[in-house]
Amino acid sequence: MAIPDSPLDPFDAAYFEDPLPAQEALRELGPVVRLTRYGVFAVARHAEVKAVLEDWRSFSSARGVGLQDFARDQPARPPSIVLETDPPLHDRTRKVQARVLSPAAIAALRAPFTAAAEALVDRLVARREIDAIPELAEAYPLAVFPDAMGMPGENRRHLLPWGNLVFNSFGPANAYLAQAIEAAREATPWVFAQSRRESLAPGGFGAGIHEAVDCDELTAEEAAQVVRSVLTAGVDTTVSGIGAAVFCLARHPEQYDRLRAQPGLARGAFEEAVRHESPVQTFFRTTTRAVALGGETLPEGEKVLMFLGAANRDPRKWDRPDDYDITRRTAGHVGFGNGIHACVGMALARLEGECVLAALARRVARIEITGPPRRRHNNTLRGLASLPVRLHPAG
Numbered sequence: 001m002a003i004p005d006s007p008l009d010p011f012d013a014a015y016f017e018d019p020l021p022a023q024e025a026l027r028e029l030g031p032v033v034r035l036t037r038y039g040v041f042a043v044a045r046h047a048e049v050k051a052v053l054e055d056w057r058s059f060s061s062a063r064g065v066g067l068q069d070f071a072r073d074q075p076a077r078p079p080s081i082v083l084e085t086d087p088p089l090h091d092r093t094r095k096v097q098a099r100v101l102s103p104a105a106i107a108a109l110r111a112p113f114t115a116a117a118e119a120l121v122d123r124l125v126a127r128r129e130i131d132a133i134p135e136l137a138e139a140y141p142l143a144v145f146p147d148a149m150g151m152p153g154e155n156r157r158h159l160l161p162w163g164n165l166v167f168n169s170f171g172p173a174n175a176y177l178a179q180a181i182e183a184a185r186e187a188t189p190w191v192f193a194q195s196r197r198e199s200l201a202p203g204g205f206g207a208g209i210h211e212a213v214d215c216d217e218l219t220a221e222e223a224a225q226v227v228r229s230v231l232t233a234g235v236d237t238t239v240s241g242i243g244a245a246v247f248c249l250a251r252h253p254e255q256y257d258r259l260r261a262q263p264g265l266a267r268g269a270f271e272e273a274v275r276h277e278s279p280v281q282t283f284f285r286t287t288t289r290a291v292a293l294g295g296e297t298l299p300e301g302e303k304v305l306m307f308l309g310a311a312n313r314d315p316r317k318w319d320r321p322d323d324y325d326i327t328r329r330t331a332g333h334v335g336f337g338n339g340i341h342a343c344v345g346m347a348l349a350r351l352e353g354e355c356v357l358a359a360l361a362r363r364v365a366r367i368e369i370t371g372p373p374r375r376r377h378n379n380t381l382r383g384l385a386s387l388p389v390r391l392h393p394a395g
């Protein structure tokens, strides 16, 4: 076979600190490469990542979208019946999520999400010096998302260690996963309990999902699993996305000035941050048959790692891919995936991002980085643990 080997470990500290050179090297090595460290194939160019995402019959999710192959090893937690499935089960569960998270349902949240963003940014600007990750990127989703789900006010912070655990679990069983399991000890039973019908207030997304039981679309147990899927995927991702957007705007004051002049660009500024930083960096698929990819043939039963972040910086697809440009045409980025598993919550994510950035644009003249940003290391998510900033109030 002419598939080149790479010794890269895309799940170690050196990679997490600075993944871009390694991603470029992977793209240049070939359309498909072999990661010898883990015995998997990998794709880092936009065309091949998109091809894998769009062919679920050849590239299955049902054997897990992490490194672990469910056909060989027992999953540590019950698999998601949305993410880690193929049609027809996938379509039945996804349909319920898609209905509950429809663009119309999300549009109804614009007023409360805007008010929450404005209130939070007002409080933070009054303080001037903040850590934009815990106090903005984490605080905002934790303020609005559990409300939309219909969750109670207490213990919401458990959603963060839970998400951190699941997103680490898609990688190898390394020290990041071990620490995440430990850190989520209390959160895990709480998340399972919160997914039950009696825990979720009427009118929220959670109750909406459980209504699918009444018309026999889902069993009661499936409905709890579908709620849990939303709780898992819905917080850490938007935390990373909002953090990415603030980090981009702080490092590119000329882009921030454009946003201030035209707060209507907030949506594009968020989308470009999702492309540029790619909060969800990687997912795996498993080949269901011998399949052609990038001019090679992969055998059946092989894991294929998709580098979404590398695809979103592929110069074969993007002009000046490393520039953060809030008016760029971002269509075709794979930061939300593509195909049948494309992010079902993206309208919600985009609304959160837009509301936060528009509130900043109207109230903050300049976002000044005042200390060293610190990366968060996670086997799937790229983001920051800390971003010390001074928020200069608008005049």
Ligand code: OVM
Pocket: 080, 081, 082, 083, 084, 166, 167, 228, 229, 230, 232, 233, 280
């Ligand atoms: C799920 C799930 C978990 C993590 C991520 C995700 C990005 C989905 O449980 O369905 O999508």
